[in-house]
Amino acid sequence: MSRVFIALQDNENARFIVEAIGEDNPEAEVKHSPAMIRVEADDRLVIRRETVEEKLGRDWDTQELQVDMISIGGNVDEDDDSFTLYWNS
Amino acid sequence: MNAKTSKRLNMKERYRIMTRDLGWEPSYQRYEDIFPQEGFEGIKITDWDQWEDPFRLTMDNYWKFQAEKERKLYAIFDAVSQNNGQMKISDPRYLNAVKLFITAVTPLEYNAYKGYARVGRQFGGVGARIACQMQSIDELRHTQTQIHAMSHYNKYFGGMHDFPHMFDRVWYLSVPKSFFEDASTAGPFEFLTAISFSFEYVLTNLLFLPFMSGAAYNGDMNTVTFGFSAQSDEARHMTLGLEIIKFILEQHEDNVPIVQQWLDKWLWRGYRLLSIVGMMMDYMLPNKVMSWAEAWTMYYEEAGGALFKELERYGIRPPKYADQTVIGKDHVSHQAWFIFYQYGHATAFNTWVPTAQEMDWLSEKYPDTFDRLYRPRFELLAEKAARGERFYNDALPQLCQVCQIPLAITEPDDDTLLSHRDTVHDGERYHFCSDGCRDIFHHEPEKYVQAWLPVHQILQGNCGGADMEKVIGDYYRIEMGEDNLDFEGSAEQRRWAAWKQAV
Amino acid sequence: MSVRANYANYRGPVRDRVENFHGNQLVYVMWERHLLFCAPLTFLADPAMTFDAFLAEVLTPALAPHPESEALDFAEAQWRLDGEAFTPRGDASLADNGIGHKSQLRLITPRLSDLADAAI
Numbered sequence: 001m002s003r004v005f006i007a008l009q010d011n012e013n014a015r016f017i018v019e020a021i022g023e024d025n026p027e028a029e030v031k032h033s034p035a036m037i038r039v040e041a042d043d044r045l046v047i048r049r050e051t052v053e054e055k056l057g058r059d060w061d062t063q064e065l066q067v068d069m070i071s072i073g074g075n076v077d078e079d080d081d082s083f084t085l086y087w088n089s
Numbered sequence: 090m091n092a093k094t095s096k097r098l099n100m101k102e103r104y105r106i107m108t109r110d111l112g113w114e115p116s117y118q119r120y121e122d123i124f125p126q127e128g129f130e131g132i133k134i135t136d137w138d139q140w141e142d143p144f145r146l147t148m149d150n151y152w153k154f155q156a157e158k159e160r161k162l163y164a165i166f167d168a169v170s171q172n173n174g175q176m177k178i179s180d181p182r183y184l185n186a187v188k189l190f191i192t193a194v195t196p197l198e199y200n201a202y203k204g205y206a207r208v209g210r211q212f213g214g215v216g217a218r219i220a221c222q223m224q225s226i227d228e229l230r231h232t233q234t235q236i237h238a239m240s241h242y243n244k245y246f247g248g249m250h251d252f253p254h255m256f257d258r259v260w261y262l263s264v265p266k267s268f269f270e271d272a273s274t275a276g277p278f279e280f281l282t283a284i285s286f287s288f289e290y291v292l293t294n295l296l297f298l299p300f301m302s303g304a305a306y307n308g309d310m311n312t313v314t315f316g317f318s319a320q321s322d323e324a325r326h327m328t329l330g331l332e333i334i335k336f337i338l339e340q341h342e343d344n345v346p347i348v349q350q351w352l353d354k355w356l357w358r359g360y361r362l363l364s365i366v367g368m369m370m371d372y373m374l375p376n377k378v379m380s381w382a383e384a385w386t387m388y389y390e391e392a393g394g395a396l397f398k399e400l401e402r403y404g405i406r407p408p409k410y411a412d413q414t415v416i417g418k419d420h421v422s423h424q425a426w427f428i429f430y431q432y433g434h435a436t437a438f439n440t441w442v443p444t445a446q447e448m449d450w451l452s453e454k455y456p457d458t459f460d461r462l463y464r465p466r467f468e469l470l471a472e473k474a475a476r477g478e479r480f481y482n483d484a485l486p487q488l489c490q491v492c493q494i495p496l497a498i499t500e501p502d503d504d505t506l507l508s509h510r511d512t513v514h515d516g517e518r519y520h521f522c523s524d525g526c527r528d529i530f531h532h533e534p535e536k537y538v539q540a541w542l543p544v545h546q547i548l549q550g551n552c553g554g555a556d557m558e559k560v561i562g563d564y565y566r567i568e569m570g571e572d573n574l575d576f577e578g579s580a581e582q583r584r585w586a587a588w589k590q591a592v
Numbered sequence: 593m594s595v596r597a598n599y600a601n602y603r604g605p606v607r608d609r610v611e612n613f614h615g616n617q618l619v620y621v622m623w624e625r626h627l628l629f630c631a632p633l634t635f636l637a638d639p640a641m642t643f644d645a646f647l648a649e650v651l652t653p654a655l656a657p658h659p660e661s662e663a664l665d666f667a668e669a670q671w672r673l674d675g676e677a678f679t680p681r682g683d684a685s686l687a688d689n690g691i692g693h694k695s696q697l698r699l700i701t702p703r704l705s706d707l708a709d710a711a712i
Binding site: 478520 | 595596602606607609612613614616620628629632635654659674675692693707711
């Protein structure tokens with residue numbers, strides 16, 4: 001087991017993205033530090049477009065994540081519907 | 090911003106059309122004439138089509154998202170300058186970290202821009218070429234936004250006025266400069282392993298995340314903002330770094346030992362380079378976020394541990410001497426600050442003995458080392474300074490032939506003895522700070538015999554003569570009494586007090 | 593091992609060969625376990641200079657900022673040269689003592705004060 005993580009700027013978009021992550025990944029752990037929010041989970045973390053759109057109340061492109069994301073740990077798989085971080089080991 | 094309703098193709102199809110379909114097979118020129126650097130390092134690529142960009146980012150969307158980032162960034166720069174942002178920082182000592190950043194890190198961004206432009210040209214695979222092209226443009230953006238961010242502080246504080254000149258000449262800046270030039274003069278695959286993987290993936294979090302959070306904690310809006318904006322590109326670069334390593338390893342088993350040796354080399358080189366960041370975190374941030382040791386545990390031991398576990402399946406083991414970095418995390422920040430303190434007459438920033446409160450924080454964060462080894466040194470230095478004998482070391486330090494850092498780091502198994510190794514090559518003696526740096530020399534002695542070591546250059550008379558005041562003032566362009574020396578009694582301290590009184 | 597270069601027989605210039613120091617040579621000195629000096633020190637010296645003159649004219653002024661420098665007696669000290677035990681001849685030149693270009697000398701002194709507890 002290894003931890004994957006994503007760090008986001010602590011801004012208005014991120015608040016809703018983190019809320020969506022929490023809903024889709026109930027085991028994820030959210031850590032706040034100055035200006036930054038870090039979300040960690042064991043082995044796998046999924047961000048779903050549909051859930052983020054519901055929280056934001058508008059359309060959202062998974063590639064928009066690039067504007068708010070600061071760092072990640074794990075392999076990435078991204079398509080139109082989701083953004084996934086995972087470790088194989 | 091809404092790409093979803095207007096697009097007709099899905100992300101995977103768009104990526105295929107906008108990358109792979111832009112390439113072609115050469116018909117009247119030989120492949121090896123078009124890509125002359127692809128083979129000499131011994132890396133074997135059998136199928137470039139296996140290259141995947143997991144973000145599937147295409148040039149059209151790249152411009153769209155980058156423009157959005159720039160709009161946000163420059164709105165904040167304007168707000169900071171319109172609201173006297175320089176007065177909102179926690180303590181004028183904080184700005185010294187920014188001075189170190191613009192002289193040591195910003196020029197690396199510019200070198201990265203040149204590096205990716207060069208190596209992108211050298212790869213036969215179109216996916217890799219486009220990823221390198223985007224990263225090259227990103228790195229130029231980082232250079233520009235950092236200069237813009239700090240130009241505001243440059244109006245009020247010293248030490249930032251001549252950073253490109255200083256980068257090419259000043260003794261401690263030869264450490265980052267030689268690090269990057271080592272990568273830039275390597276082949277294209279080693280460059281990617283060094284910068285995309287070892288630096289961006291494994292180590293860049295240690296530069297940007299704690300430091301940017303530190304800037305936020307010390308009221309420096311400009312630095313937080315450019316830092317996080319740059320870091321949003323870094324997240325993409327990191328992914329590229331991991332993908333390139335997996336790609337090279339999957340292409341041919343003969344690639345594994347070559348890559349392993351590069352990982353050993355570049356983890357060690359990056360670790361040594363980051364001693365400067367450790368020092369910024371533990372000594373230069375008046376409001377502290379986390380210690381260097383904590384950051385190393387979180388970002389190298391834990392995150393790096395997960396990463397190297399992932400790479401085991403390819404026959405890769407964790408980098409050699411990684412255990413020494415874990416021992417060193419309790420020492421290097423103190424030892425680095427100690428170098429700068431005693432050569433503080435030759436730095437483009439101020440140095441100081443930590444306050445009593447700061448020393449208590451260091452004791453708490455470094456229970457095994459600070460009170461035993463480092464507090465007594467600082468207390469002696471404080472006593473000397475109080476007697477009017479502030480210690481500046483007038484003798485020049487011995488430098489490592491590879492990392493170019495003074496031999497100020499102690500043995501992993503004896504923390505009161507300076508670590509030193511040497512070797513004789515072609516009748517000439519060379520000195521190193523560690524087994525890691527000596528191994529790097531032994532692999533490529535022809536490269537490192539030509540190192541431009543600042544101390545030796547001064548003593549050869551190549552830096553404006555034998556008078557150190559002239560070297561510092563004329564050759565480095567560090568203005569004596571304005572940019573350098575102790576913070577106590579400095580021009581910065583006087584100006585800050587005057588501004589605070591005027592408010 | 594040898595560098596993997598893009599063309600055959602790659603060699604870089606040896607930047608610190610003794611000829612570049614205008615008749616002088618480099619000598620490094622580490623005062624062992626005296627970490628007030630953050631690193632060993634680099635000196636430019638005439639290879640014809642006697643060892644005693646090197647101590648008096650070059651090393652002593654450099655070590656003066658250390659509180660133990662007044663108690664330091666070179667007659668009581670032990671030396672190592674490039675990793676080997678070494679007994680210097682004070683009236684012989686650096687060259688005749690076998691101290692070559694870029695040699696490292698280590699100075700090892702008995703306990704001189706309480707500063708030794710923190711290896712200062």
